Structure formats: structure tokens, C-alpha cells
Amino acid sequence: MQMSLAQTIARKCRNLGRQPAFTIIWLFPVWLLLGLYRALILSVPLKRMAPFYGQDVGASAWVPLTGDRQTSRARQIRRTIALAVRYCPWDANCYPQALAARTLLRFYRVPHAIYFGLERAKGARDLSAHAWVMSGPISVTGGQAFAHYHVVRMFVGRGLAPEGKA
Numbered sequence: 001m002q003m004s005l006a007q008t009i010a011r012k013c014r015n016l017g018r019q020p021a022f023t024i025i026w027l028f029p030v031w032l033l034l035g036l037y038r039a040l041i042l043s044v045p046l047k048r049m050a051p052f053y054g055q056d057v058g059a060s061a062w063v064p065l066t067g068d069r070q071t072s073r074a075r076q077i078r079r080t081i082a083l084a085v086r087y088c089p090w091d092a093n094c095y096p097q098a099l100a101a102r103t104l105l106r107f108y109r110v111p112h113a114i115y116f117g118l119e120r121a122k123g124a125r126d127l128s129a130h131a132w133v134m135s136g137p138i139s140v141t142g143g144q145a146f147a148h149y150h151v152v153r154m155f156v157g158r159g160l161a162p163e164g165k166a
Helices: 005-017 021-043 046-053 068-086 094-107
Strands: 113-120 127-135 138-141 150-156
Touching (some): 005 021, 021 094, 068 094, 068 127, 094 113, 094 138
Antiparallel strands (some): 113 150
């Protein structure tokens, strides 16, 4: 049985109403951020965007520690971004997701790191690139990518880099 448009909208509104307040408040702004970052990625050279990512700490692979409240906030941000991505009519792959996560984590002053990694498929000449964000034990975007991708660049918020990396 096929649902009418009105039934579909009503069901989606009920489902949205079941979401935590944080997700309801941030869903539309995150959706817009994903679109904005997608447009920037397509139009602005990487070199000009890199300063926005934070402090470049090279090809490191460590994770900034978080407290309980910060970990909880990182989970909320992860849930909101995942929901917003489901409703994007544009390609909201790992890269715009990582930038949107960085924006919210920075806004809430949650320690985090953005990683850029590469993977070579066995026997293949092609490389696969990925971006992901970690905050303490939480993979905010990009999943548990450390097992599959070699970190080629890592960026952290100001003041989080170890001495000698700033």
C-alpha cells in the first residue's frame, strides 16, 4: 500500500518529534552547513580552506581526550549530522560532514581532531581518500577509519597540539 504525501509528511513529523531537543534545534542549521561546505569544497582550493581546519599537526594519529559532558555533546552532534545527511539532496560525503562536525564541536568547545587519510585497495593502483572527526572515544563522522586508512594529515583545535607540533 502506497502512502499519500500527507501521510508521509505526518509520519516524518512524528519521527522528528521523537528526536532529542538538541537534534531538533540543530537539524536545519546542520543541513545548511552541509550544503555550504559542499559548495565551498567545489569552489575553493584546498590550500585556501586548510587554515579553517585548525592547527596542522602533520601525519599524526592521536585523539584529543574529552570529559563526560564533552563526550555526550559529541554523541549529540554525531546523531544530528547523521540525520541531516539522510535528507540532503546533494552529495554530503565524509568531507562536508567533517567540516560541519568541526563547526559544531568548535562552537561547543569540545576537543576534537579532523583526520585525512588514504587507502589503497589490495592489488589496485587507485587510492581512496577519507575524512573523519574524532572527539575522545566518539567517532563523530567517518566511522572507525583508523583501521582502514593511513592518516596523511591531522588538524586539531587551537591549543590542543603537543609541543613542537604547533
